[in-house]
Amino acid sequence: xxxxxxxxxxxxxxxxxxxxxxxxxxxxxxxxxxxxxxxxxxxxxxxxxxxxxxxxxxxxxxxxxxxxxxxxxxxxx
Numbered sequence: 001x002x003x004x005x006x007x008x009x010x011x012x013x014x015x016x017x018x019x020x021x022x023x024x025x026x027x028x029x030x031x032x033x034x035x036x037x038x039x040x041x042x043x044x045x046x047x048x049x050x051x052x053x054x055x056x057x058x059x060x061x062x063x064x065x066x067x068x069x070x071x072x073x074x075x076x077x
Contacts, residue, residue, distance in 0.1 A: 007034060014040050035066050 001009070013026045017040060039045055047062075054060070 007037065010034060010037060014038070014043060017043055035069060 010028055013028055017026060
């Protein structure tokens with residue numbers, strides 16, 4: 001899925017889930033994280049890091065990864 005539609009789909013799921021009358025469960029599976037996405041308080045987000053090439057859990061810092069990505073994106077814009 002292209003980045004624009006991926007973000008729109010996740011936003012639609014967030015809007016639907018945040019409805020007070022919502023009684024459904026939605027699962028959104030993606031091989032990457034969506035930085036700067038607004039998640040509602042009613043949504044549980046689970047991230048699974050499972051690869052031989054991943055950093056050990058004790059060295060994994062999600063905020064540092066997002067900062068590095070923003071820095072790269074700013075260079076290319």
